[in-house]
Amino acid sequence: xxxxxxxxxxxAFTSLTSLLGFKRAEIxxxxxxxxxxxxxxISTWNHGLPxxxxxxxxxxxxxxxxxxxxxxxxVPEADPESNSVGYGGYPDRDGKVTLDACIMDETGNCGxxxxxxxxxxxxxxxxxxxxxxxxxxxxxxGALEFALQKGFKKDDLLTDKARAAxxxxxxxxxxxxxxxxxxxxxxxxxxxxxxxxxxxACTTSGLSWKLHGRVGDSPIIGAGMFxxxxxxxAVATGMGEAVMKTLGSFLIVELMRGGMTPxxxxxxxxxxxxxxxxxxxxxxxxxxxxxxxxxxxxxxxxGFSYALHQGGxxxxxxxKYLIE
Ligand code: ASP
Numbered sequence: 001x002x003x004x005x006x007x008x009x010x011x012a013f014t015s016l017t018s019l020l021g022f023k024r025a026e027i028x029x030x031x032x033x034x035x036x037x038x039x040x041x042i043s044t045w046n047h048g049l050p051x052x053x054x055x056x057x058x059x060x061x062x063x064x065x066x067x068x069x070x071x072x073x074x075v076p077e078a079d080p081e082s083n084s085v086g087y088g089g090y091p092d093r094d095g096k097v098t099l100d101a102c103i104m105d106e107t108g109n110c111g112x113x114x115x116x117x118x119x120x121x122x123x124x125x126x127x128x129x130x131x132x133x134x135x136x137x138x139x140x141x142g143a144l145e146f147a148l149q150k151g152f153k154k155d156d157l158l159t160d161k162a163r164a165a166x167x168x169x170x171x172x173x174x175x176x177x178x179x180x181x182x183x184x185x186x187x188x189x190x191x192x193x194x195x196x197x198x199x200x201a202c203t204t205s206g207l208s209w210k211l212h213g214r215v216g217d218s219p220i221i222g223a224g225m226f227x228x229x230x231x232x233x234a235v236a237t238g239m240g241e242a243v244m245k246t247l248g249s250f251l252i253v254e255l256m257r258g259g260m261t262p263x264x265x266x267x268x269x270x271x272x273x274x275x276x277x278x279x280x281x282x283x284x285x286x287x288x289x290x291x292x293x294x295x296x297x298x299x300x301x302x303g304f305s306y307a308l309h310q311g312g313x314x315x316x317x318x319x320k321y322l323i324e
């Protein structure tokens with residue numbers, strides 16, 4: 001029987017949830033789905049395959065999604081052949097390798113570092129910011145000082161190969177956003193663990209030859225990555241400025257909260273960029289997952305690929321796109 005107190009509570013709940021775009025039925029449906037969610041790891045570009053493998057190692061042993069995402073992205077961070085992430089990343093136009101990274105757990109807690117130099121694993125520094133400080137983001141010299149205090153080692157991240165590429169670029173010093181790159185780019189990685197919990201991580205050396213001091217979307221919670229354990233998660237790669245102007249990852253998660261599939265939400269987020277920006281000259285790729293383990297991917301141009309580890313397979317896939 002509905003008494004007055006329950007009725008008032010009930011209607012307050014209804015108006016609050018409808019204000020947020022929810023319906024009660026949808027909430028209980030989600031709760032049901034979450035109990036059945038199948039574990040997965042998904043990440044951007046070819047370097048996603050070994051990253052997924054490492055992340056999956058954590059998940060298959062019953063580990064937490066937050067540990068899986070950190071473990072996963074550390075693989076390309078340490079790989080000198082990955083030219084857009086960590087060690088071996090291409091420098092800015094002054095020849096300095098500057099790194100951006102962020103991480104978010106299933107409770108909505110998050111940490112990030114931006115414009116960090118000399119540290120091979122910015123994602124682990126971001127995690128320390130999340131766990132050991134009351135802050136979300138540390139930047140530049142302060143982030144480096146914090147990392148050193150936490151016991152991280154100072155490294156020279158500019159490899160001979162990256163230095164040679166920078167020297168070649170210096171001959172013309174032309175900065176043009178590159179529509180597509182092969183085999184390297186920011187890594188954004190999302191995971192669902194065996195409990196059904198979702199976490200995400202994103203780490204990059206940013207756009208090659210950028211202005212010294214430039215920070216992209218990757219360390220910005222809600223731009224380069226966002227995860228909400230009730231709904232799902234999203235990551236971005238490509239021209240960071242376009243993602244920042246539309247807060248792409250947060251947008252995708254909110255669209256999924258409103259009922260869109262991950263695929264539709266990624267398409268809509270690309271559409272928001274296309275509606276207002278000179279989108280043909282740059283690339284954006286979005287990846288998203290929802291609580292039930294469905295995923296979506298969409299890019300402006302052909303060529304965005306991602307790695308998905310689910311159902312016993314770790315495989316590359318090509319994302320759908322807006323224009324050839
Ligand atoms: N999103 C990164 C940035 O703008 C670049 C990338 O994904 O390659 O810094």
